[in-house]
Amino acid sequence: MRSLYALIAYAAFVLAAAWATRFLAGTVDGPARHTTPVALAIDAALLLAFAAHHSIAARDRFKRHVPEAIERSTYVLVARQVPALVPRWK
Secondary structure (H helix, E strand, O other), rough: HHHHHHHHHHHHHHHHHHHHHHHHHHOOOOOOOOOOOHHHHHHHHHHHHHHHHHHHHHHHHHHOOOOHHHHHHHHHHHHHHHHHHHHHHH
């Protein structure tokens, strides 16, 4: 069962990475859609979401609530959710 969970978590990550590559290929070279302060605020919020996830997952309190056998898979599954915020960045 935990192998299936791990497989689902990693598949979600691979799909998110493929989607992000496709998304960025069509938007990076386009015209600016926001003013510089708004773009910086959006980038800071995305960076905060990324950093918060990594900081929380590294803590003992998180590790106490997640069984060791699925700890890495859970980390990857949650990390996959952060790119879901990217369409709001567009």
